[in-house]
Amino acid sequence: MTGANKGIVLDTQIPILLLNLNFTFVEPFHLCGVGVEFVRYAVVTGANKGIGLEIVRQLASAGIKVVLTARNEERGLKALETVKDSGLSHLVLFHQVDVADATSVASLADFIKSKFGKLDILVTRNFD
Numbered sequence: 001m002t003g004a005n006k007g008i009v010l011d012t013q014i015p016i017l018l019l020n021l022n023f024t025f026v027e028p029f030h031l032c033g034v035g036v037e038f039v040r041y042a043v044v045t046g047a048n049k050g051i052g053l054e055i056v057r058q059l060a061s062a063g064i065k066v067v068l069t070a071r072n073e074e075r076g077l078k079a080l081e082t083v084k085d086s087g088l089s090h091l092v093l094f095h096q097v098d099v100a101d102a103t104s105v106a107s108l109a110d111f112i113k114s115k116f117g118k119l120d121i122l123v124t125r126n127f128d
Contacts, residue, residue: 039065040063040064040120040121041065041067041112041116041118042059042065042066042119042120042121042122042123043067043069043108043112043119043122043124044067044068044069044125045069045097045099045122045123045124046070046071046125047069047076047079048068048076048078048079049075049079051125053079053083055123056068056083056092057086057088059121059123060088060092061088063091064091064120064121065093065116066093067092067094067095067108067112068093068094068095069094069095069097070094071098073096076094079094080092080094093115095107095108095111099124
């Protein structure tokens, strides 16, 4: 990609909300007391350490199902284990992705589409 408009379009059928690091979590809610819970799904790229990993923890703590991604599968799986140690294993999955590789991004999009059918939140930190 060139110019100032850098980003990833996973699929035109998947709504994406791009977030900066100053966001507020909204607790899951029920529709008119009928007990219908709305599950939200997020992807965090470059999430095997640092800020990305903490974003994964915060999203999962808010009840959001999160796909933790990393270029390096070994590091990503290690990060997933640290999140599982926090008691959030039911809300976090790992998928390898290299955002600079179109095939890798397409694989992630297919995974999201087949596993969740939608994507509500995309946090991508590595545009370089």
